[in-house]
Amino acid sequence: GQNIDQPTEMTATEGAIVQINCTYQTSGFNGLFWYQQHAGEAPTFLSYNVLDGLEEKGRFSSFLSRSKGYSYLLLKELQMKDSASYLCAVLDSNYQLIWGAGTKLIIKP
Amino acid sequence: EADIYQTPRYLVIGTGKKITLECSQTMGHDKMYWYQQDPGMELHLIHYSYGVNSTEKGDLSSESTVSRIRTEHFPLTLESARPSHTSQYLCASSGSEYNEQFFGPGTRLTVL
Numbered sequence: 001g002q003n004i005d006q007p008t009e010m011t012a013t014e015g016a017i018v019q020i021n022c023t024y025q026t027s028g029f030n031g032l033f034w035y036q037q038h039a040g041e042a043p044t045f046l047s048y049n050v051l052d053g054l055e056e057k058g059r060f061s062s063f064l065s066r067s068k069g070y071s072y073l074l075l076k077e078l079q080m081k082d083s084a085s086y087l088c089a090v091l092d093s094n095y096q097l098i099w100g101a102g103t104k105l106i107i108k109p
Numbered sequence: 110e111a112d113i114y115q116t117p118r119y120l121v122i123g124t125g126k127k128i129t130l131e132c133s134q135t136m137g138h139d140k141m142y143w144y145q146q147d148p149g150m151e152l153h154l155i156h157y158s159y160g161v162n163s164t165e166k167g168d169l170s171s172e173s174t175v176s177r178i179r180t181e182h183f184p185l186t187l188e189s190a191r192p193s194h195t196s197q198y199l200c201a202s203s204g205s206e207y208n209e210q211f212f213g214p215g216t217r218l219t220v221l
Contacts (some may be wrong), residue, residue, distance in 0.1 A: 031207060042199055043152070045209035087152070095206040101151040 002026045004100035006088050011106045012078055020073045020086050020103045028093020034062050034073045035087040037102065043087055046073070075105075083107045112136060115200050115213035122190055123221050130185045130216045132200035141183040142210065144199040145169060152199070158183055190220045 004024045012018040024032070031050040035043035049055055049064035049071060061074040073086055085102040092098055113134040122128060134141065143156040154167030158177040172194075173187050183202075187194060197217050201210040 033209065035209075042212035042215050043210075044212070048207070048209065050207075085149075091206055097154075097206075097210070099152045099154075104149070 002092065002098050004088055004090060004098055006100045006103045009104045011108060014078055014080060014107055014109050016078050017074065017076050018078060018105065022071045022088035022100060024069050024090045026090045026092045026098055029066060030091040030095060032064055032071050033089045035089065037085045037087060078107050080107050113200065113202055113211050113213040115216050117216060118214060119217050121219045121221065124191055126190050128187050128190055130198055132183045132213055133181050134202040135181060136202060137180065138202035138204050139180065140203045142201040143175060143185050144201065146197045146199060156185065192220045194218060194220050
């Protein structure tokens with residue numbers, strides 16, 4: 001079966017750095033997406049990785065290791081508005097997007 | 110800026126009613142998707158379309174149907190609503206599988 005694992009919930013302090021991990025087991029791999037979803041709202045796109053390595057975009061970075069079936073999203077200089085769920089999703093060999101359950105990130109002052 | 114719209118935003122109806130949730134996008138995207146999401150839970154794909162006159166069922170068994178007569182329009186219909194259909198329904202579109210999906214604001218459905 002296909003499976004994506006993320007921690008259910010994480011807590012971090014404003015101004016700090018947090019790393020949200022995602023491991024996956026899918027039938028094939030055509031890329032990995034990270035989305036942000038605030039409570040009661042729709043998901044919004046953060047990043048896409050298809051090659052190994054780190055992609056940096058402002059305060060957010062995403063890393064991929066295809067051999068390990070592993071990715072992480074790194075958030076720096078945390079702000080209160082970063083409190084949200086972060087969804088990991090993998091594009092499988094049939095080009096279907098497999099979604100993780102998401103990690104709820106709580107930012108404390 | 111992504112332009113994808115859903116109506117209504119909120120809907121409360123009685124059991125047995127037929128309803129249609131509307132979704133439209135102005136980006137010319139071929140691929141469109143319907144997801145169901147309960148609060149704090151993962152997204153479940155219920156229908157998708159890769160173009161006009163193309164529709165497929167997703168992973169989650171659903172009693173809904175969809176149509177794709179025009180590129181920009183992808184409505185979802187429930188013939189007979191039940192309390193188990195109470196959920197948030199999200200519509201999305203993308204230019205290709207490798208591109209991000211743009212989501213509409215969602216329709217929060219409550220069936221009494």
